[in-house]
Amino acid sequence: MKRRTFLKCLGTSAAAATAAGVVFPTAVGAQSKSDIGACRSIKVTVLSETSWFNNDVFKKDITDGGGASTNQYTVPWNRENSGGYSALIEVEALDGSRRKFLMDTGWNNDWMDYVFQRHGIDKMLASGEIDTLLLSHWHLDHYWGIESTLKHNPKIKIIAPNTHYPEDLQLLKGAEFKVAGAKNTVPHQGELLLVDDKTIHAVVPGLAIKQFDVPILLRVRGENVIYANIQGKGIVTITGCCHPGLLTLYNFAKRNIVGGDQTYGCYGGLHLSLFENWDPKFDDIIKGAQSFKPEKMGCNHCTGWAWAEKAAQSGLPIVKGTDTYKSYPKISSVARGSNVFLTNGDTVIF
Amino acid sequence: MNETKSNHLLGFALLLGTFALGWGVWHVFFAPNGILKLYTPMYGFALIAAYFLIVVVMTDVFGLRNEAGKPARALLLTLVSFLGLFVLFYGFFWNFLGRFGVTYFSPHAIVAAGGTGAEFYNARENSSLAIVYLAASFLWIIPAWRAGVGEELWHECGRAKAGIANFFGIAFFAGLAYLILFHPHVTSLFYPAQTFAGVPPWWEGVAMTASAYFNLGWLLTAVFLLLLVESAWEGRPASLLPKDGMWTILSPSLMLAGSAVAGYLLFLGMEAVMNLFWEEPFLGGSYVDAPYFRHLHVAEMSGFFIMGLVIWRVFFRNAPGQLPPMARWVVRTLAVIAIGLLLRWFYYSEGIGTAFLDRVPGLAQPDDTPLAWTLMMLSLMLVYDRFFNAYLLREKTR
Ligand SMILES: [Fe+2]
Numbered sequence: 001m002k003r004r005t006f007l008k009c010l011g012t013s014a015a016a017a018t019a020a021g022v023v024f025p026t027a028v029g030a031q032s033k034s035d036i037g038a039c040r041s042i043k044v045t046v047l048s049e050t051s052w053f054n055n056d057v058f059k060k061d062i063t064d065g066g067g068a069s070t071n072q073y074t075v076p077w078n079r080e081n082s083g084g085y086s087a088l089i090e091v092e093a094l095d096g097s098r099r100k101f102l103m104d105t106g107w108n109n110d111w112m113d114y115v116f117q118r119h120g121i122d123k124m125l126a127s128g129e130i131d132t133l134l135l136s137h138w139h140l141d142h143y144w145g146i147e148s149t150l151k152h153n154p155k156i157k158i159i160a161p162n163t164h165y166p167e168d169l170q171l172l173k174g175a176e177f178k179v180a181g182a183k184n185t186v187p188h189q190g191e192l193l194l195v196d197d198k199t200i201h202a203v204v205p206g207l208a209i210k211q212f213d214v215p216i217l218l219r220v221r222g223e224n225v226i227y228a229n230i231q232g233k234g235i236v237t238i239t240g241c242c243h244p245g246l247l248t249l250y251n252f253a254k255r256n257i258v259g260g261d262q263t264y265g266c267y268g269g270l271h272l273s274l275f276e277n278w279d280p281k282f283d284d285i286i287k288g289a290q291s292f293k294p295e296k297m298g299c300n301h302c303t304g305w306a307w308a309e310k311a312a313q314s315g316l317p318i319v320k321g322t323d324t325y326k327s328y329p330k331i332s333s334v335a336r337g338s339n340v341f342l343t344n345g346d347t348v349i350f
Numbered sequence: 351m352n353e354t355k356s357n358h359l360l361g362f363a364l365l366l367g368t369f370a371l372g373w374g375v376w377h378v379f380f381a382p383n384g385i386l387k388l389y390t391p392m393y394g395f396a397l398i399a400a401y402f403l404i405v406v407v408m409t410d411v412f413g414l415r416n417e418a419g420k421p422a423r424a425l426l427l428t429l430v431s432f433l434g435l436f437v438l439f440y441g442f443f444w445n446f447l448g449r450f451g452v453t454y455f456s457p458h459a460i461v462a463a464g465g466t467g468a469e470f471y472n473a474r475e476n477s478s479l480a481i482v483y484l485a486a487s488f489l490w491i492i493p494a495w496r497a498g499v500g501e502e503l504w505h506e507c508g509r510a511k512a513g514i515a516n517f518f519g520i521a522f523f524a525g526l527a528y529l530i531l532f533h534p535h536v537t538s539l540f541y542p543a544q545t546f547a548g549v550p551p552w553w554e555g556v557a558m559t560a561s562a563y564f565n566l567g568w569l570l571t572a573v574f575l576l577l578l579v580e581s582a583w584e585g586r587p588a589s590l591l592p593k594d595g596m597w598t599i600l601s602p603s604l605m606l607a608g609s610a611v612a613g614y615l616l617f618l619g620m621e622a623v624m625n626l627f628w629e630e631p632f633l634g635g636s637y638v639d640a641p642y643f644r645h646l647h648v649a650e651m652s653g654f655f656i657m658g659l660v661i662w663r664v665f666f667r668n669a670p671g672q673l674p675p676m677a678r679w680v681v682r683t684l685a686v687i688a689i690g691l692l693l694r695w696f697y698y699s700e701g702i703g704t705a706f707l708d709r710v711p712g713l714a715q716p717d718d719t720p721l722a723w724t725l726m727m728l729s730l731m732l733v734y735d736r737f738f739n740a741y742l743l744r745e746k747t748r
């Protein structure tokens with residue numbers, strides 16, 4: 001008997017024997033699948049994926065600040081080292097019309113101002129061409145640069161996970177956290193749509209948001225994941241850090257989204273070897289990913305160059321980036337010639 | 351109210367006191383937003399595991415206890431255990447073994463070796479994981495050895511000599527267990543994997559992960575079963591094994607093999623129960639979908655059950671004392687399981703345990719394991735039980 005079959009049999013008999021239902025929460029069950037519609041294509045422009053430029057400095061800040069679960073608002077972060085994570089998402093509908101969304105707003109305001117100006121995001125925000133900010137999660141490198149967005153349009157609609165802490169909302173309303181170096185002087189005046197982890201939130205046909213309420217680094221919890229359904233191709237996940245885990249996201253789509261059994265690709269940070277270290281579980285993900293047969297994997301940020309290189313060597317379809325990032329005023333200390341990252345200034349079309 | 355009942359009430363009060371003390375210790379030393387913030391997580395976890403091991407070695411291997419309950423001896427033993435932690439952790443691992451033998455036991459040696467990702471924080475987390483694994487190996491061998499050898503081996507030489515002799519026997523098997531069960535995980539923590547120093551994880555096929563949490567899972571389950579036998583079942587069936595002649599080595603070997611098999615079966619059972627709630631894990635899944643988390647969670651559950659066992663023995667005098675043997679064993683086993691499940695509920699409950707321990711709410715966080723808190727509480731309870739002879743509680747029963 002195979003181990004899995006054996007486990008299943010054991011499980012069935014244990015079901016009768018156990019009364020531990022109160023102790024283990026039930027997983028999202030097998031409800032009927034959600035239809036998120038479809039779009040023709042999606043283009044992602046990497047505005048900035050360099051949340052910090054020197055890993056060692058960032059890691060030292062975490063160490064000195066109390067380790068993985070410490071509160072990000074109490075750590076005296078090195079201001080010179082901060083950059084930010086942000087991407088422009090352009091959705092082409094089935095009728096050919098296009099809509100633009102801003103995903104995440106970075107960390108360091110000076111850096112984000114430069115990035116937004118370089119890509120014309122400032123004007124798109126001011127003109128209303130971009131009217132919605134999709135905040136993936138409340139991590140400093142995705143959120144603390146909020147002023148750079150709000151100063152061009154304080155009324156912008158924000159869709160974010162409902163797993164915020166009081167400090168997060170204070171910053172949104174205008175506040176300064178001196179020790180941590182987080183500041184926003186432009187209070188948000190628009191709609192704030194907080195997504196819970198129960199429902200799949202439709203944005204436009206072919207684009208939906210699902211929140212995964214998982215505990216993550218630096219006391220943060222919960223991440224909004226963008227699911228895109230590309231007509232004839234399949235599901236693409238677009239993530240900030242992908243804290244819930246890429247294959248868990250694919251698996252969720254399989255179980256819960258119409259057409260979810262066809263995986264097409266991914267874009268974003270994948271939260272793997274973010275400190276260019278290794279762990280056997282990264283190998284698990286390389287091996288496990290192959291069974292989902294993705295066709296286009298664009299990754300950067302907390303994916304880690306080490307993981308992306310090993311994944312590419314193992315035959316996963318990692319989309320190569322260009323050297324455009326070198327024309328930015330700062331570059332990451334871990335960037336390598338292998339170009340396995342879609343990095344600053346690169347684009348990918350799904 | 352009869353004497354037993356009032357003693358249980360006192361025991362319960364002292365247990366609450368231990369929780370309060372645990373809260374204090376956790377917040378001073380470990381909590382992420384506390385004072386020293388050592389729970390990074392692996393660094394604090396390793397310190398706790400090493401300390402727990404020292405207390406277990408002192409009391410279970412060298413028999414350094416304080417049955418007379420003398421305050422001076424209690425303080426001395428506690429002091430020795432703390433000194434032992436410093437010597438073992440920073441002296442032996444960081445500055446001796448790590449510098450002159452196995453790089454990964456010392457963060458300084460890892461950083462000195464250079465290469466990608468070799469900075470202090472990460473290096474310290476990695477060396478800490480190795481220390482946790484080594485401690486786990488000892489924590490399995492010690493009760494198996496004790497159950498197999500009993501007081502038989504070298505006991506005529508006196509406590510110190512017998513302790514030393516037993517320690518070397520234990521260390522031999524623990525070292526071997528570590529090398530086979532855990533070392534291949536630690537050598538995979540580097541990029542590229544150190545395949546000339548350790549084989550690629552050989553358990554991958556059956557475990558659905560390259561992580562040695564698989565071995566940690568069944569190993570701690572085995573520890574739980576060994577302690578259950580010793581404490582709740584009054585040594586049965588281990589005490590039935592002959593101890594003389596060739597049995598001196600056969601019995602502990604049988605205990606090791608037997609506990610591994612029994613531990614593995616219980617491990618499979620616990621994973622089957624998890625499958626009911628979270629569906630099947632799959633290769634490369636994360637959080638509750640991750641096979642390595644399921645394995646780790648078995649270890650964590652075993653930690654809760656071991657804590658239940660110790661709570662029942664120390665604070666509730668391993669009740670009931672009067673019933674026939676079989677009934678006693680059943681009642682104790684049920685009590686231990688109930689306390690273990692209660693502790694699990696406490697740890698993950700958002701309002702209570704999560705706030706109490708300064709955790710991020712939620713399950714399966716890669717940077718959190720209840721084992722750290724469990725082992726810290728177990729250390730406090732063992733120190734109270736064996737160094738302080740269950741002060742207030744045991745005195746009153748005499
Ligand atoms: Fe990030």
Ligand SMILES: [Fe+2]
Pocket residue numbers: 137139240241243
């Ligand atoms: Fe993040």
